[in-house]
Amino acid sequence: MPGPVTLAxxxxxxxxxxxxxxxxxxxxxxxxxGGELRSRVLxxxxxxxxxxxxxxxxxxxxxxxxxxxxVHDIADPFAASVASGVIEAAAERDLLxxxxxxxxxxxxxxxxxxxxxxxxxxxVILAGSRWADDEVEERLVAQLAGVxxxxxxxxVVGQRLASVNSLALGNAAGARRxxxxxxxxxxxxxxxxxxxxxxxxSEERLTGFRDGLADCxxxxxxxxxxxxxxxxxxxxxxxxxxxxxxxxxxxxxxISDVMAVGAMAALREQGYxxxxxxxxxxxxxxxxxxxxxxxxxxxRIRLDQLGRRALDLALGAPSTGAPAPTSSPxxxxxxxxxxxxxxxxxxxxxxxxxxxxxxxxxx
Amino acid sequence: MPGPVTLAxxxxxxxxxxxxxxxxxxxxxxxxxGGELRSRVLxxxxxxxxxxxxxxxxxxxxxxxxxxxxVHDIADPFAASVASGVIEAAAERDLLxxxxxxxxxxxxxxxxxxxxxxxxxxxVILAGSRWADDEVEERLVAQLAGVxxxxxxxxVVGQRLASVNSLALGNAAGARRxxxxxxxxxxxxxxxxxxxxxxxxSEERLTGFRDGLADCxxxxxxxxxxxxxxxxxxxxxxxxxxxxxxxxxxxxxxISDVMAVGAMAALREQGYxxxxxxxxxxxxxxxxxxxxxxxxxxxRIRLDQLGRRALDLALGAPSTGAPAPTSSPxxxxxxxxxxxxxxxxxxxxxxxxxxxxxxxxxx
DNA sequence: CTGTTAGCGCATTCAG
DNA sequence: CTGAATGCGCTAACAG
Numbered sequence: 063m064p065g066p067v068t069l070a071x072x073x074x075x076x077x078x079x080x081x082x083x084x085x086x087x088x089x090x091x092x093x094x095x096g097g098e099l100r101s102r103v104l105x106x107x108x109x110x111x112x113x114x115x116x117x118x119x120x121x122x123x124x125x126x127x128x129x130x131x132x133v134h135d136i137a138d139p140f141a142a143s144v145a146s147g148v149i150e151a152a153a154e155r156d157l158l159x160x161x162x163x164x165x166x167x168x169x170x171x172x173x174x175x176x177x178x179x180x181x182x183x184x185x186v187i188l189a190g191s192r193w194a195d196d197e198v199e200e201r202l203v204a205q206l207a208g209v210x211x212x213x214x215x216x217x218v219v220g221q222r223l224a225s226v227n228s229l230a231l232g233n234a235a236g237a238r239r240x241x242x243x244x245x246x247x248x249x250x251x252x253x254x255x256x257x258x259x260x261x262x263x264s265e266e267r268l269t270g271f272r273d274g275l276a277d278c279x280x281x282x283x284x285x286x287x288x289x290x291x292x293x294x295x296x297x298x299x300x301x302x303x304x305x306x307x308x309x310x311x312x313x314x315x316x317i318s319d320v321m322a323v324g325a326m327a328a329l330r331e332q333g334y335x336x337x338x339x340x341x342x343x344x345x346x347x348x349x350x351x352x353x354x355x356x357x358x359x360x361x362r363i364r365l366d367q368l369g370r371r372a373l374d375l376a377l378g379a380p381s382t383g384a385p386a387p388t389s390s391p392x393x394x395x396x397x398x399x400x401x402x403x404x405x406x407x408x409x410x411x412x413x414x415x416x417x418x419x420x421x422x423x424x425x
Numbered sequence: 426m427p428g429p430v431t432l433a434x435x436x437x438x439x440x441x442x443x444x445x446x447x448x449x450x451x452x453x454x455x456x457x458x459g460g461e462l463r464s465r466v467l468x469x470x471x472x473x474x475x476x477x478x479x480x481x482x483x484x485x486x487x488x489x490x491x492x493x494x495x496v497h498d499i500a501d502p503f504a505a506s507v508a509s510g511v512i513e514a515a516a517e518r519d520l521l522x523x524x525x526x527x528x529x530x531x532x533x534x535x536x537x538x539x540x541x542x543x544x545x546x547x548x549v550i551l552a553g554s555r556w557a558d559d560e561v562e563e564r565l566v567a568q569l570a571g572v573x574x575x576x577x578x579x580x581v582v583g584q585r586l587a588s589v590n591s592l593a594l595g596n597a598a599g600a601r602r603x604x605x606x607x608x609x610x611x612x613x614x615x616x617x618x619x620x621x622x623x624x625x626x627s628e629e630r631l632t633g634f635r636d637g638l639a640d641c642x643x644x645x646x647x648x649x650x651x652x653x654x655x656x657x658x659x660x661x662x663x664x665x666x667x668x669x670x671x672x673x674x675x676x677x678x679x680i681s682d683v684m685a686v687g688a689m690a691a692l693r694e695q696g697y698x699x700x701x702x703x704x705x706x707x708x709x710x711x712x713x714x715x716x717x718x719x720x721x722x723x724x725r726i727r728l729d730q731l732g733r734r735a736l737d738l739a740l741g742a743p744s745t746g747a748p749a750p751t752s753s754p755x756x757x758x759x760x761x762x763x764x765x766x767x768x769x770x771x772x773x774x775x776x777x778x779x780x781x782x783x784x785x786x787x788x
Numbered sequence: 789c790t791g792t793t794a795g796c797g798c799a800t801t802c803a804g
Numbered sequence: 805c806t807g808a809a810t811g812c813g814c815t816a817a818c819a820g
Contacts, residue, residue: 066575068797079807084799099806113571116543117489118797120480121812128491128523128544136499136524137509137712137729146500149526158540160491160521163512177521180479181491208476212429294716323716330718349500353657353686355693355718366500431813442791447815462790481813484796 067110076106083107087114120182125213129185129373130160130178132171138293138320139348140365144189144219147369155377157184164190166291168198175205179212185376188218189369191263191292199223217376219368221262227375227401229368233263233345234270236361236407240315240343241274243409248418249313249341252282255300255325256317257292264292267317267345286311290321297324305332312341313415319344319351322358341415345407356413363407375401430473439469446470450477483545488576492548492736493523493541495534501656501683502711503728507552507582510732517743518736520547527553529654531561538568542575548739551581552732554626554655562586580739582731584625590738590764592731596626596708597633599724599770603678603706604637606772611781612676612704615645618663618688619680620655627655630680630708649674653684660687668695675704676778682707682714685721689777704778708770719776726770738764 073083078099086103106112120126131148133141145161152159160181162174171188178186186209192199203225206216215227222230244252254271257264272282288303290296297316301324304311316322322344329336336342336356344351347362436446441462449466469475483489494511496504508524515522523544525537534551541549549572555562566588569579578590585593607615617634620627635645651666653659660679664687667674679685685707692699699705699719707714710725737743 066797069799070797080798081800081808082806085806088799111567111571113539113542113575115484115545115797116540117480117483117545118812119799121478121484121814122797122799124799124812126480130521135509136512137502137505139500139505142500142502142505145524146498146526149499149524153525156540158493158523158525158544161508161512161524162516162521163509176476177479177519179476180482181521182478182480204474208474212476327716350713350716353690353713353717429813432815433813443814444792444816445790448790451815478813481796482815484798485813485815487796487815 066115067112069112069114072103072107072110072112075110076103078103124182125184126182127156128158128160128181128183129187129376130162130174130181130183131187131189132162132164132174132178134164134166134190136161136163139350140220140318140320140346141189143348143365144369144372147366147371148187148373149369150366151370151373155373168193168195168202172198172202172205175202175209179205179209179214182212183209183214185215185217185373187216187369187372187376188223189372190220191257191261192218192221192223193258194260194262194265215376217372219372219375222402225400228403229372229375230402230404231263231363232404232406233266234273236345236409237267237270237315237317238274238277240345240359240361240409241271242277243411244313244315244341244343244415245275245278245280247341247411247415249415250280251310251312252280252315253286253288253304253309253311253313254282254315254317255297255304255321256287256289257296257321258289261292264289264317267315271315271317285309292318292321294320294324294327297321298328299324301325301328302332305329305334312418314340314342316342316344319346319348319358319360322360323350323354326354326358337414337416341418343415347407347410351412359412359415360410361407362410363405368405371403371405375403429478430475432475432477435466435470435473435475438473439466441466488547489545490519491521491523491544491546492550492739493525493537493544493546494550494552495525495527495537495541497527497529497553498656499524499526502713503583503681503683503709504552506711506728507732507735510729510734511550511736512732513729514733514736514743518740531556531558531565535561535565535568538565538572542568542572542577545575546572546577548578548580548736550579550732550735550739551586552735553583554620554624555581555584555586556621557623557625557628578739580735582735585765588763591766592735592738593765593767594626594726595767595769596629597636599708599772600630600633600678600680601637601640603708603722603724603772604634605640606774607676607678607704607706607778608638608641608643610774610778612778613643614673614675615643616649616651616667616672616674616677617645617680618660618667618677618684619650619652620659620684621652624655627652627680630678634678648672655681655684657683657687660684661691662687664688664691665695668692668697675781677703677705679705679707682709682711682721682723685723686713686717689717689721700777700779704781706778710770710773714775722775722778723773724770725773726768731768734766734768738766
C-alpha cells in the first residue's frame with residue numbers, strides 16, 4: 063500500500079522539481095515543459111498511480127471543480143431531467159456535480175447552499191419552484207451572495223430570483239396558451255389543481271390559466287381551484303377532493319405533470335375515464351408522460367436542455383477548446399448584472415384532451 | 426465586498442488565536458472552549474459571515490465531506506430512486522453527494538471514479554449493472570483500490586463486485602420466482618426482452634427466468650430472447666422486433682421496468698392490448714409503474730432504501746448521535762473484508778399478468 | 789483551557 | 805525552460 067502518493071513523490075521519482083512536475087502534468091499556461099522531462103514525469107505519475115488531490119488543487123487555485131445543484135427531490139422527473147442536463151454539461155467541462163435535495167423545505171435549501179459555498183463550488187444552480195417568502199428569500203440571496211463573493215457563480219432555473227441569473231419558465235404564458243387551446247377544443251367548465259399559493263411557479267401557472275380563460279370571456283370560479291402539494295400524491299389528493307365536491311367540470315389543469323399523473327390515478331380509481339369523463343392536462347411535459355394511457359396534454363419544456371443552459375448561464379458559454387469568440391470575458395454569472403432568460407413552453411395536445419363534441423360527449 | 430473571510434479574520438476579530446477560533450467553531454473532541462471566548466468567536470464568525478473552506482478542511486483533516494455516486498443515467502427511475510436514498514442518507518451525515526453519469530460507458534465510469542478519487546471522496550458508490558469484461562473490470566477495481574488507499578470507502582449496489590462491498594440484487598432468484606408465478610397463472614409461451622449478454626444484471630435475470638421455467642418443466646427457446654439496450658427505448662425496439670418475428674407468445678418478461686414500459690408502448694402502437702393480447706412483467710418495481718395502465722407486474726426492490734443501505738454499507742452504520750453499540754469500529758467498507766449483501770425482491774402481481782383462462786383468453 | 793507551530797498537497801510567484 | 809520558496813485556509817499536535 064503506497065499510501066497517498068503526492069506530487070512530491072512523482073517529482074522525486076522523475077528526478078525533477080515539484081514545480082516541473084506540476085507543470086508537466088497541468089501544462090502550465092505559457093511555460094511548457096521540455097519533451098524529455100515531461101514524459102519522464104508523466105511516466106512516473108502513471109507508474110506510481112498518482113492521483114492529484116483535488117482539494118489541494120482547489121485551495122491552491124482558489125477555485126474548485128465542483129458545481130452544486132439544489133433540487134426539491136431528485137426522484138421527481140422534473141428534477142431528474144434537469145439534473146441530467148446539468149451533469150452532462152458539467153462532465154464536458156470536467157466538473158463534478160454535487161446534488162442536494164431540499165424536500166421542499168426552504169431552510170434546508172439555504173443550508174445546502176451554505177454547504178456548497180463552503181465547498182467553494184464554482185457554480186450553484188437552484189432548480190425548482192420558489193416560495194413567496196421575503197424573509198427566507200432574503201437569507202437565501204445572502205447565501206448566494208456569499209457564493210459569489212467566494213468566486214462562485216449562481217443561476218436559478220425554473221423561476222426568477224431578482225438579483226441572480228435566472229432561467230425562468232414562461233409559466234403564465236404557457237398556461238394561458240393552454241387555456242385557450244382547451245377552450246378552442248370545446249371545453250367550457252374547468253378546474254385547476256394547484257400547489258400552495260405561496261409557490262411562485264404554481265401561482266404563475268394558475269394565473270396564466272385564469273387569464274387564458276378570461277381571454278375567452280370565461281371566469282374560473284375560485285372554488286374550482288384545489289391547492290395541495292405539488293407532487294404526484296398531491297395531485298391524487300386534489301383530484302379526489304375535486305370529485306368529492308361534485309363540481310361539474312369537463313377539463314382539469316394540473317399545474318405540473320406529476321400532479322396530473324396523480325390526478326389520473328385518482329380518476330381511474332373512482333371509475334372515471336380520461337378523457338371521456340374528464341379531460342386532463344399538465345405542464346412541463348416530463349418524458350414519462352408519453353407512456354401514460356391516454357398520453358397527457360401538456361406544455362412542453364425541454365428539461366434536459368434547461369439543465370444544460372442553466373450551467374451555461376452560470377459559467378458562461380462552454381469553452382469548446384477553440385478560442386473564445388473574442389467577446390465579453392467568460393464571466394457571466396457575476397454579481398452586478400444578473401441575466402434573466404425565459405424559456406417558453408409549447409402546448410402539446412394529446413389524447414387526454416380531444417376535441418370536445420358540442421353535445422357534451424359521452425359523459 | 427469583504428472578500429473571502431478566513432478563520433484568521435474571525436480569530437482576529439474575536440481577539441483569540443487561530444486554534445481557539447477553530448476549536449470554538451468545531452467543538453474539538455475533548456477540549457472545549459471557555460464559554461465567554463466561545464461565544465465571542467461565534468459572534469465574530471456570524472458577523473463576518475464566515476464560511477469555512479471545506480477544501481482546506483478536507484486537506485487538513487485528510488478526509489472530505491463528499492461522497493460520490495456513479496450511475497448510468499440519473500434520469501432513469503432506477504438511478505433516480507437510488508440517488509434519492511443516497512442523498513437523503515448523506516444529508517443526515519452532513520455529507521454532499523457528487524453524482525456522475527456514465528451513459529452506460531465503462532470507460533466513462535472509470536474516469537468518474539478517478540475524479541471522485543481525486544476529490545478524496547469519503548465514499549464512492551457505484552449503482553447499476555456491470556459488464557462482464559475482465560479487462561475493464563480490472564481497471565475499475567484498480568481505481569476503486571485507489572479510492573480506498575486514499576482513505577475512502579466503496580460500495581457497489583445492484584450487482585456484485587468481488588473485491589468490493591456490495592449490495593447485490595437477488596436477480597436470478599427474483600426472476601425465477603417471477604417465472605414460476607407466471608407459470609402458475611397459466612402462461613405457457615414466453616419471451617424475454619433482455620439487455621446485452623455481457624450485462625451481468627440482465628444475464629442473471631434472464632438465467633433466473635429460464636431456471637424458473639425449467640422448474641416447471643418448460644424450456645425457453647433461445648429465439649424468444651431479444652437483446653437490446655436496457656432502456657425504455659430499448660424495450661420499445663425489442664418488443665417491435667418480437668412482434669415482427671411473429672413468434673407465438675403469451676407473456677413477455679422485460680428484464681427491467683423501463684424496458685417493460687417501452688415494450689408496452691410498442692404493443693400499444695401496434696394495436697396489441699395488455700394483457701389480453703400479451704401479458705407483460707418487469708423487474709425493480711419503479712414508482713412510475715403504478716401509474717401505467719394496466720399496472721405492471723414486477724419484482725419489487727425498495728430502491729430508495731437500496732441507496733440508503735449502500736451508503737451505510739460503505740460508511741458503516743450511521744452515527745445516530747448516540748454512542749455506538751460498542752461493536753466493531755465504524756470501519757465497514759475497508760479493503761480487507763468486503764461485505765456482500767443480497768436484497769431479495771418480491772414478486773408483485775398486477776393487472777398486466779392476470780390469471781390466464783385455460784382456453785387462451787380473448788387473443 | 790489557550791496560544792504557537794507545523795504541515796496537508798499543490799500552484800505559482802520569483803530567481804537562475 | 806527549470807528549480808527553490810511561499811502561501812492557500814485549516815486542523816492537530818505540541819507547549820504553556
